[in-house]
Amino acid sequence: MKIKQALDFAVEPVEPVEEAASLKGLRARERLIEEASRIFADKGFAKASTREICLAAGQNVAAIHYYFGDKAGLYRAVLQRPLEGMASVFAQLSAPELTLEQALHLFMSALLCPWGHDEQAEWCLRLHLREMIEPTHEYKDVIAQHILPLHTQLVELLARHVGATQVDDALHQLAFALAAMVHDYGMSREFMNVLAPSLLSGDGALDQVLSRLVGYGLALVEHERRVRQGG
Known part of the structure; x- marks a missing residue:
């Protein structure tokens, strides 16, 4: 036993x-x-x-x-930390079966949602805002190693949808414009909460914001396509 x-x-x-x-x-x-x-x-x-x-x-x-x-x-x-989840999302942008609307939805949701609403997200947001005022060498390293590849994937996506054979400054400008629209909902959140308190509160608020941002993005891409066609 x-x-x-x-x-x-x-x-x-x-x-x-x-x-x-x-x-x-x-x-x-x-x-x-x-x-x-x-x-x-x-x-x-x-x-x-x-x-x-x-x-x-x-x-x-x-x-x-x-x-x-x-x-x-x-x-x-x-x-x-807030960039970690974006890499896998951006990798999907090159999928040939994605429509432009689906691709913009993926891209914008990745930028709109990583901040979240908890304390950790607020600290990350404040830190990135601080870097815009007091940039450090370390932040430049992060841009080169982690943000540049994401930006490149976005610009290549836009080139395909406007009929460009190579990347140019206009496509970079378009990418910056699309990103800026979404970033503002993180960077200017405190202003928005004062100026339009109901915009980001309540069930489904972010979904409604995202839906409109995608629509605005489609309009910007269409404008660039028409400019290139001489319209």
């Missing part, structure tokens, strides 16, 4: 040590990003203290070096 009990205990499934350590590491990394988002948004990159971030995240002072290399690496990870 004792032998059987010992064998039963020996084969009882337990969480592997490596898996437990990996999960613990993922949680620690996530906590650092969460707290860094808040502190960077509040103080900016230069004034934020790595010690303060580690203390808020419940990690030792060496954690940032372990998970991100240095303070700049952590900052880039924070800046990249």
Whole structure:
């Protein structure tokens, strides 16, 4: 009986040590990003203290070096957070079966929704707004490595739908115009909440906003197509 009990205990499934350590590491990394988002948004990159971030995240002072290399690496990870979900969406823009309307819906929903309405989203939004006033070298790296590929995919999509054989400045301008329409719902949210309180509140509000933005986008692309045809 004792032998059987010992064998039963020996084969009882337990969480592997490596898996437990990996999960613990993922949680620690996530906590650092969460707290860094808040502190960077509040103080900016230069004034934020790595010690303060580690203390808020419940990690030792060496954690940032372990998970991100240095303070700049952590900052880039924070800046990249709202962009992570966009890459998979933008990759779909090249699908030949997509209509322009479907493609614009994918693109605009990706830009409209990543900010969300929770505290984490607000911190990310504030941080990106801060970067527009006080741009850092790290932000330029994020633009080159993560935003440029997304912009390129959008411009190539527009080129196909306006009949352009190669990308030119007018297509870049069109891409900027489309993105700006959507970005404004994040960047100017506080103004909108004062000037038009019901616009972004209530069930289905964002869906209605998105539907109209797609319609405006279709009109812009059609205008560019007609200009190129001499209309």
